[in-house]
Amino acid sequence: MxxxxxxxxxxxxxxxxxxxxxxxxxxxxxxxxxxxxxxxxxxxxxxxxxxxxxxxxxxxxxxxxxxxxxxxxxxxxxxxxxxxxxxxxxxxxxxxxxxxxxxxxxxxxxxxxxxxxxxxxxxxxxxxxxxxxxxxxxxxxxPDKARWLDLRSVLVAWKDTPEARRAVADALPMLRKVRDVTVVEIAEQGDDRSVAMAGVTDVAAWLARHGVAASARVAEAVRNETAAAQLEKVAGNVEAGLIVAGAYGHSRFRELILGGVTQYLITQSARCVLLSH
CATH class of the missing domain: 3.40.50.620 (HUPs)
Structure with missing residues (x-):
């Protein structure tokens, strides 16, 4: 592809x-x-x-x-x-x-x-x-302030949803040109961390079979901090120039009313974002 x-x-x-x-x-x-x-x-x-x-x-x-x-x-x-x-x-x-x-x-x-x-x-x-x-x-x-397509480091925001799976597949041509790829899941309160780690490890292994070297990690939930804020923090830590994410994994109405990761990525992120639904 x-x-x-x-x-x-x-x-x-x-x-x-x-x-x-x-x-x-x-x-x-x-x-x-x-x-x-x-x-x-x-x-x-x-x-x-x-x-x-x-x-x-x-x-x-x-x-x-x-x-x-x-x-x-x-x-x-x-x-x-x-x-x-x-x-x-x-x-x-x-x-x-x-x-x-x-x-x-x-x-x-x-x-x-x-x-x-x-x-x-x-x-x-x-x-x-x-x-x-x-x-x-x-x-x-x-975003309006972007000046070049920075593909030195890319963050894949993983959640085990059809939208996230489609986003990773859609991003494959770009990911093959990236030096550092990090697959991360933001664990929610009550999530089984071992299950989340198994998921991101599977995604990293799938990417490897497509010629993309990727690391896997799970970020622990932080009380009183949104998933979008935690994702932005991880993106800063790995110096990501691009975030790959599934769009509206929850109800779009819920995200528009309550706010959500997709809403944040479209309206507030200073990084380029590849989204698929």
Whole structure:
């Protein structure tokens, strides 16, 4: 397995430099084609009007969206100009989530920016929370401050769920290029540590059979500290440039309301994160 096509999702009204940089690096590492995608929809104003005035407002709004999408295309092509390989652009006046999810069928991996914990504009960007749930492809979430794809050390956040198993398999092409891989499970209160250790040891052995040298460890639960905070602490200890994790192993509604590891990784982590659902 390899990444033959990398897709990068761009957004209006957000910085796209980091995701463009890392998507370009990823495409170069795997000699992959790269597809840039963006969509936006004119958001009608809250006040009411009708007739010619209404149509004029709609026409002006849609023209503005098209100009901004053209600007994103120019930014994408400038970023990929010296990368080599094949670069393709796709855009539409459409709801971003719907358009990007449809285009993801042509990609092996989708690159997106992170998301502010605050409300996001569904007319201007495809939320990474929705992409990871529905794209059927691994999602590489790139924080705005990332400057390069650091694969010297990678942390695999393990929990024995279908999502985590899929994430490790989806990350294999990348993990084969990593110097240090650590598989860790954050033990919860009451967990049998020996069972957890057996699990991460199995994952490390599975990776070894695929040409990836990995170490295994179990981090003990800390009272009054979230699993996300503990994971971040381990990632700092191993100097991980990337975290690989399954997305929404619990109910997504529960994570959105109570907070959870996926929510943290998408909205607050300063590291790149590869997520699969």
């Amino acid at each position: 390899t990444y033959a096509t990398v897709m990068v999702s761009l957004a209006l009204d957000q910085s796209n430099e980091a995701r463009l940089q890392l998507a370009g690096e990823l495409a170069e590492r795997f000699e992959a084609a790269i597809v840039g995608v963006a969509a936006a929809q004119f958001a009608p104003p809250l006040y009411f009007t009708d007739g010619a005035a209404a149509q004029g407002l709609i026409d002006e709004g849609e023209a503005s969206v098209k100009r901004r999408l053209a600007d994103l295309e120019a930014q994408f092509r400038a970023a990929m100009a010296n990368r080599g390989g094949r670069a393709e652009w796709r855009s539409a006046v459409d709801f971003p989530e719907r358009f990007v999810l449809a285009q993801a069928r042509c990609a092996d991996i989708v690159v997106s920016g992170g998301q502010s914990p605050a409300f996001s504009d569904a007319f201007a960007l495809a939320s990474p929370k929705d992409l990871v749930m529905q794209a059927g492809r691994p999602l590489l979430v790139v």
